Amino acid sequence: MKTITPDRLDQFFSSLEPVWELRLPILLPDGTRVIGSLNDGPLALHGGAVSGKPTAAFFPQQSTLFTVTDGAMQEPPPADRPLFIVGFPPRDLACLRFIDRFFADGWRDDLYFRLRQRATVAGLSGYCGPGGSLISPAGGDCDLEFFWDRSNWLVTAYSETGRKIIAGLPETATPEAAELFLQVPAEFPDKNETLIRHASELLRTNRVPESFWAEIGDRCIACTGCNLACPTCTCFGVQDWRSAKKTERSRMWDSCQLDGFMREAGGHNPLGSEAERTRRRIHHKLAADPQKWGEISCFLCGRCDAVCPTGIGIIAVARELVARFR
Amino acid sequence: MTRTLTVCPYCGVGCTFYLVSDKGRLVGVEPSTTHPVSRGGLCVKGWNAYAFVHHPDRLTTPLIRRDGQLRPASWDEALNLVVERLQAVQAKHGKDAVMFASSAKATNEENYLLMKLARAVFGTNNIDHCARLCHSSTVTGLAETFGSGAMTNSISCFDQTDVILVIGSNTTEQHPLIGSRILNAVRGGTRLIVADNRRIRLARHAELHLRHKNGSDVALLNGIMHVIIAEGLADREFIAGRTENYDALAESVADWTPERTAAATGLTADEIVAAARLYAGAERAMVVFSMGITQHSHGVDNVRCIAALAMLTGNVGRPGTGVNPLRGQNNVQGGCDMGALPDLYSGYQKVADPRLRDKFAHAWGVSSLPAEPGLPLTRAMDAASEGRLHGMFIMGENPMLSDPDQGHARKVLENLELLIVQDIFLTETAAVADIVLPAACFAEKEGTFTNTERRIQRLYKAVEPPGKARADWEIICDIAERAGYNGMRYTSPAEIMAEAASLTPIYGGIAYQRLAAHGLQWPCPDKEHPGTPIMHLDRFTRGLGHFSPVVHRLPAELPDAEFPFVLTTGRTYFHWHTGSMTRRTHLLAREEPHSFIELHPDDAARLGIRHRDMVLVSSRRGEVRTEARVTDMVIAGVLFMPFHFVEGAANALTNNVLDPESSIPEFKVCAVRVEKMP
Known part of the structure; x- marks a missing residue:
């Protein structure tokens, strides 16, 4: 296990820039924390999960699929340098693992893997959660992991690339520090975990009446933020922009909370009411995905609850649902 | 990957977000998690606000109509022609034969400049913008009753109120992040009255949904005030200490019994009594309104009634109260504040006042400024068809679709001697113009927008404009220069704001370095002033609040056998x-x-x-x-x-x-x- 002192972090990351395109947790001018470039704000590793889905690095809100100019098709050029992304707490790593499976299944999503395959991902854990709270280490699911022990960053590599990146760092000063990393339970039990499993169980056993979804749907303003902030939401729409000489096809994040998402050309819509769309949003994560993928696809990152203007993110809905129908 | 903080270009709520760009192209948005209004959320338009910016339909070059076709031209050709033809129309028909339409989509600085261009360079007060079509009734009605036409309270007040009366506003759809606050407030125990005959989302959460007849708002509000007075629910202390002309109001609503009101509105007498008791019984009550109140032939009367209702119950000048017109466009508040109005300079300073004319003339380095108020935008079409208006310069508006009676508007616009349109797309209006000037959109320039709660906020440039498109402020300055005026040389929008602030008392303390991430709320009269979240605290802007009694008038056109x-x-x-x-x-x-x-x-x-x-x-x-x-x-x-x-x-x-x-x-x-x- 390696170690790095906080004062050497900037220098360490800068030294990687010739090879990697760096994306790190940064603090933007108004205090918003995101994964971004150091040109946009200072490094901000503390504070837990950043706002905005970290998986956007591989699946941006909008991306060009190809352009056709005078009959010749061109794909976007590959990036100059592969991505090196720091800032995935274990829950975000779980999200990434989930969408890696999703995008690889059946036809493989070339656009996603063009960015994902070359990328190096670093986890973030230790006493760097909100207010200095503990984030348990992931212990894998990434190339390397940074663990804040309240004085230094302990760094462990899980892949060959990870080992190469941290090769030049000194070994951990004290065995106690390394011990601390290992001692922290790998599981992260929390009450939301229990809650979401309970909600999933209620849905799968069909114990939630339609009237509940009508009530929640009444509070949905169709902002689509829940989907756009969710690291495991993968739906996208496709558009063509045509001008005299060029056609550009791109894709953008879509949302199952929109009427147009499922509306058929003739106008019929199997998800034609807010109640049905809201039901689908929660069902998909808590009932359909466990059936298809063997796991609930909400990893409790809290982003949909944070962006929802009316308080009906998945954790809030699960809480109401469990309180009323358990 | 770069992130640039900016203000949403859609409604007047004024949410901020970061535009995410990659190699000069926008690829998404990310909400600000610290903004006091949006608090980490956005509506669907905000989440998609990046998506039109690089559309292939964007205007990329100036266009001049030749042989009936709009053809590409250089900036030199286009702008020289703009000046030459505006001057020719004025030489032939007089200074007031041209009109400038400013834009609630443009920045404060650009609105200030277009108003300066119209008045100082082209010598006409014919300057207006789409506030004429949305909240001109509010500006007129609240100026008379309170002394200021803006939202009295702040968006944060929705978290601190006991009762909200929403009348003529589909808030969750048109001001979604305010509508959301109302929904949250209701879940927290705030009681909601919705007066709107459409079953809008808020109505599903309302304790009372009043589906009154279209155009019967005066009757409804007079009826509610009647009950409040009759049942002794009025705030006598507030009326005595803060207001004038109460007796005239009391007399004017004396006949509006619940039964008479019911007959006029299509509601039941019980609904009217219940609404009165609910609103007046609250310790803190807010009124929220929008186009359902203002866009009537008696829009100003509707606003007068709302102002009276709030004063009657002492619901002004405290947190969680107030008269809260929700401004529609991202910068319609700023367009008004900056004087893109035919009778007012920036800061609602009257052009009819010779002292103020002198002040502006002196600052702008011109010998005199026109004294007669100009044409409102909505009278321009008639003025043109009557031969009093021959040329229009339209910045960022599309009257061909937004004006009433489209057939008439089309005929007039097509027959103008000169039509110049400055916009980001070839709108239906631009398509019939003689000269089209390509402008930068919100993501491609700097400046400030003022939201509905009077919060002045900065937008920052995220990407370059397409082709030869330029920021509106740069185009306006260039036109002024070519017209022989040298008083519009600025190196940045910050300099323009510095000038506007020096001439506009309510913006006196506004400077870019003070705006930081969350802006300041006017009135902000000096550099130390912290801004004003709630207006009319101890006194109304005009001194005493004025009760303006109103007689109920029916809409101008009612259904009949032919049009039922x-x-x-x-x-x-x-x-x-x-x-x-x-x-x-x-x-x-x-x-x-x-x-x-x-x-x-x-x-x-x-x-x-x-x-x-x-x-x-x-x-x-x-x-x-x-x-x-x-x-x-x-x-x-x-x-x-x-x-x-x-x-x-x-x-x-x-x-x-x-x-x-x-x-x-x-x-x-x-x-x-x-x-x-x-």
Whole structure:
């Protein structure tokens, strides 16, 4: 296990820039924390999960699929340098693992893997959660992991690339520090975990009446933020922009909370009411995905609850649902 | 990957977000988690605000009409021609033969400059903008009663109130992040009254939903005030200490018994009494209103009643209270503040006042400024058809679709001697222009917008404008220079704001370095002033609040045998005005792809019209084909239609009858007929 002192972090990351395109947790001018470039704000590793889905690095809100100019098709050029992304707490790593499976299944999503395959991902854990709270280490699911022990960053590599990146760092000063990393339970039990499993169980056993979804749907303003902030939401729409000489096809994040998402050309819509769309949003994560993928696809990152203007993110809905129908 | 903080270009709530760009192209948005208004959230338009910016339809070069066709030209050619032709029209027909239409989509600095260009360079007060079509009734009505036409309180007040009366505002659709606060407040125990005959989302959460007849707001509000006075619920102390002319108001509502009000509004007497008791019984109550109040031939009267209701119950000048007009456009508050109005300089300083004319003339380095108030935008079309107006310079507006009585507007715009349009897309209006100037959009320039709660906020440049497009402020300065005026040389929008602030007392303390991430709320008279979240704290801007009694007048055009339905018009959640941006945003356009009209199931059954049938809707002005949406959103006898769509344009039907004081058109009531297409 390696170690790095906080004062050497900037220098360490800068030294990687010739090879990697760096994306790190940064603090933007108004205090918003995101994964971004150091040109946009200072490094901000503390504070837990950043706002905005970290998986956007591989699946941006909008991306060009190809352009056709005078009959010749061109794909976007590959990036100059592969991505090196720091800032995935274990829950975000779980999200990434989930969408890696999703995008690889059946036809493989070339656009996603063009960015994902070359990328190096670093986890973030230790006493760097909100207010200095503990984030348990992931212990894998990434190339390397940074663990804040309240004085230094302990760094462990899980892949060959990870080992190469941290090769030049000194070994951990004290065995106690390394011990601390290992001692922290790998599981992260929390009450939301229990809650979401309970909600999933209620849905799968069909114990939630339609009237509940009508009530929640009444509070949905169709902002689509829940989907756009969710690291495991993968739906996208496709558009063509045509001008005299060029056609550009791109894709953008879509949302199952929109009427147009499922509306058929003739106008019929199997998800034609807010109640049905809201039901689908929660069902998909808590009932359909466990059936298809063997796991609930909400990893409790809290982003949909944070962006929802009316308080009906998945954790809030699960809480109401469990309180009323358990 | 770069992130640039900016302000949403859609409604007046003023959410901020980061534009995410990659190699000079926008690829998304990310909400600000610290902003006091948006608090980490956005509405669907905000989440998609990046998506139209690089659309291939963007204007990239100046265009000049030659041989009937708009053809590309250089900036030199276009701007020299702009000046030459504006001057020629003025030489031939007089200074006031031209009109400048400013834009609530443009920045404060650009609105200030266009008003300066009209007045100082072209010597006319013919400058106005689309506030004329939305809240001119508010500005007039609240200036008379309170002394200031803006929202009295702050958006944060929705978290601190006991009762909210929403009248004529579909808040969750048109001001979604304020509508959300109302929904949250209701869940926290705040009681809600919705007065609007459409079954809007808020109505589903309201304790009282008053579905009163279109255009009967004065009767409803007078009736409510009658009950408040009759039941001793008025705030006598507030009335005595803070207001004047109460006796005249009391007398004017004395006859508005619940029974009479019920007859005039279509409500029951019990509903009116319940609304009065609920609103007046609250320790803190807010009124929220929007176009449902203002866009009537008696819009100013509606606003006077709302102001009176708030004063009658002492609901002004405290947190969680107030009269809260929600401004529609991202910068319609700023457009007004910056004096893009025919009778006012920036800061609501009257052009009729010789002292103020001298102040502005001196600052702008001109010998004199015109004294007569200019034309309101809504009178421009008539002035042109009567031969009093021959040229228009339109910045970022699309009157061909947004003005009432489209047939008339089209005829006038096509027949103008000179039409210049500065915009980001070739709108329906730009398509008939003589000269088209390509402008930068919100993501491509710097400046400030002022939101509905008077918060002045900065936008920052994220990407370069397409082709030869330039920021509106740069184009205006260039025109001034070519017209021989050297008083518009600025190196940045910050300098323009410094000048505007020096001449505008309510913006006196505004400077870019003070605005940081969350801006400042005016009035902010000096550099140390912290801004004003709540107005009229100890005294009204005019001193005492003035009760203005109002006589109920009916809308100008009511249904009859030939045109038996009331048509009311508005917007949908997914589109913005004439759709130039949202119809070019994939997800928004997919959501509402075409024109429609809402029709009550009983009416539909009687007329043999089914959901999604094509129907023909006709009024005395015109007819349109559109798709029927059979829904209980509307009451029987009333139809609703959005005005976004060029095919099936609601404004082909609307009535260009104006409020006599504010010149706002009666978009909310006209008489139509609807029939199934064969």
